[in-house]
Amino acid sequence: MRLRLPEESPKEPPTGFKIAHPVLHTDGGRAGFLGVSLGAAAPYGVLDQARCVYGRRHRVPHRRCDCGFHCVHERAVAEGLLVLAEHRKTVLLEVSVLGRYIRFEQGFRYARQRVRTMTVGPCPCGAAASVLADAGWGRDGQRALEAACGGCAGGRARWTLATFAERAGQGLKVIAAPGTQLAGDLPGTPELVAEAALLQARLDWFQGQLGRLGEAQGGGGPEARP
Structure with missing residues (x-):
């Protein structure tokens, strides 16, 4: 006899947190995100359906596969990833977990999601970011963006945070985190x-x-x- 885990039926979609690179399609009309692990192979939108990255024909998420969107339960855990060197240019996402999901100790693996809020970190100079500038790389027609202030963006292509939110659609809220320079240092x-x-x-x-x-x-x- 095979034991089955209990199924959950929450009244409201669970909330999770994750990090990602903001991206903009080269046509300039669609904005989305690119993951940092398995999801790095395929950009996704604010409201999107996960697909098996291995091309297998099964429901996502599958217990014997790693497919599906991933997030953690706690905001602090996701924020802790932002300090890693390879993740310094990512943004913090707050998401609603939709559809089928598997709950783990640290987070969820799930079928669908809605990105509710994107928090953009400070510019590398320490000032609060005012734009998303061309990061100098991309994937599959998607231009990766990074946080910058107006001065540090230089001559690179740039888009305001409001413009990114508008092109991402689905009511995405974009927030700029405070600068890292302490008031006492001014x-x-x-x-x-x-x-x-x-x-x-x-x-x-x-x-x-x-x-x-x-x-x-x-x-x-x-x-x-x-």
């Missing part, structure tokens, strides 16, 4: 005044040196300041 008014006074003193000294050099060469130096 200079206040007294510090800025002191820096300005120091710069002015250095400028006065530099102009004085130029004046003496001009007089030594017989050129009369620059005009005297009032």
